[in-house]
Amino acid sequence: MKKSPAIASVLHGLVDMHVHSGPSPFPRRFDHVEAAQDGARIGLRAMVAKSHHHNTQMDVLAMKDRLAGVAATVHGGIALNSTVGGLNVHAVRMCLRMGGKVVWFPTISSGRHMDCHPEDGSFPTTTVPLTLERIDIVDEGGELKPEAVEILDEIKEQRAVVNGGHMYPEYIRTLFHAAKERGIERMVVSHPDFVIGADRSLCRELTGLGAYLEHEVGHYDPEGPERWDPKRLMDWIEEIGPEHTVLASDFGQDTNPKPVDAWLRVAGALLDLGLPEKDLRRMVCDNPARLLGLDPTD
Numbered sequence: 001m002k003k004s005p006a007i008a009s010v011l012h013g014l015v016d017m018h019v020h021s022g023p024s025p026f027p028r029r030f031d032h033v034e035a036a037q038d039g040a041r042i043g044l045r046a047m048v049a050k051s052h053h054h055n056t057q058m059d060v061l062a063m064k065d066r067l068a069g070v071a072a073t074v075h076g077g078i079a080l081n082s083t084v085g086g087l088n089v090h091a092v093r094m095c096l097r098m099g100g101k102v103v104w105f106p107t108i109s110s111g112r113h114m115d116c117h118p119e120d121g122s123f124p125t126t127t128v129p130l131t132l133e134r135i136d137i138v139d140e141g142g143e144l145k146p147e148a149v150e151i152l153d154e155i156k157e158q159r160a161v162v163n164g165g166h167m168y169p170e171y172i173r174t175l176f177h178a179a180k181e182r183g184i185e186r187m188v189v190s191h192p193d194f195v196i197g198a199d200r201s202l203c204r205e206l207t208g209l210g211a212y213l214e215h216e217v218g219h220y221d222p223e224g225p226e227r228w229d230p231k232r233l234m235d236w237i238e239e240i241g242p243e244h245t246v247l248a249s250d251f252g253q254d255t256n257p258k259p260v261d262a263w264l265r266v267a268g269a270l271l272d273l274g275l276p277e278k279d280l281r282r283m284v285c286d287n288p289a290r291l292l293g294l295d296p297t298d
Contacts, residue, residue: 007268010277012043015288017102017161018190018216019047019259020252023059025126026052027254033063035252036072041260044072045285046294048101052108053083053130055091057100075292077102079165080151081109086135087147089154096158101292103155104190105148105165105175109135113166116195124253137171144178152179161186161291163214169198173206180209186291187211188246193236194219194226200239207244212287216250217266223257230269242279246287 021035022028030038032049039047049056057076060067067074078084078095080103085091092103107113108123111134117123137148152175155162162179164172164187176187189206192198192213198206203213213236219226220233237245249259256262263284270280289296 004264004268007264007271008042010271010280011263011267011284013045013281014039014042014263014284015045015292015294016047016249016259017188017246017288017291018214018248018250019049020051020250021049022252024051024053025128025130026124027127028252029254029256029258030252031063032056032059032074033066033070035259036067036070036074038258038260039072042263045289046073046075046292048075048077048292050077050079050102050104052079052081054078055084055095055100057095057098061098075099075101077104077161079104079107080135081106082133082135083130086133087137087145087151089147089150092151092154096154096160100160102161102163103151104163105137105167106135107166109133110165110167111136112168112197113195124255137167138174142174144174148175149178152182152184155179156182156184159186159293161188163188163190164196165190166195169196169202172196172198173202176206176209176211185210188214188291190214190248191216191219191250203240207240212244212246212291213240214246214248216248217262218250218256218259220266220269221257221262222265224251224262225256230266230273233266234270234273234275237275237279237283242282243287245283246291247283248288
């Protein structure tokens, strides 16, 4: 495997759109500031702090003084689970108008997630007792609920990112077709082959709408919980194309490695498998920067 300093140079300017730093009811190994500070090891440009339970943009604003001395920019967002009221356009409006960048449709409140993890089977236990309800975005006839449409309109107005969350593949299809009809250009499917179970034909349909597939390096880290073979990720990249792919960490959990360490190991494995450096940089620097509306870099 290539040496870490060389890999860090290739990763310089990385934008990580999926960091599970704290605070959170789930145990986290560091907060958003500490995650951004640790990112300096690979020249982290920006990150998005994700919580399954609350609007992280307010965290970011509360940490403004501590973040002032950090090179990386930290952005927030909101996941539409029951702890924020589900399909709550008022919560979305506040998050985005306070500077948030990403709206994840239901993750742990989605029917698909609950099918895969009944009683939070392989997810961490919250540090305080919480309630969780299933949130669906379609009605009994399969039509997108009015609340979801209103949220899409707010996302369009604020030029934010719509993420399919952990929903059933057919729900993500319905959502993204509606987003495309409204002129939304920033769409992301996180880990299509983890929890969601989207087949590749559907993924090609979604990328045809302009969506990006986000694969998580945390799933491929040999020291992480999944330990998938990086050849599996290479296969996805080769079939879908780096132009439609974003890589993110999905790390920050108390029991998992730090995101930077996973980036170094998995990026090294991909380069050893023959992935061109320009394709790696496209997936970790250029594509996520475009999604977040960041100025292009040299």
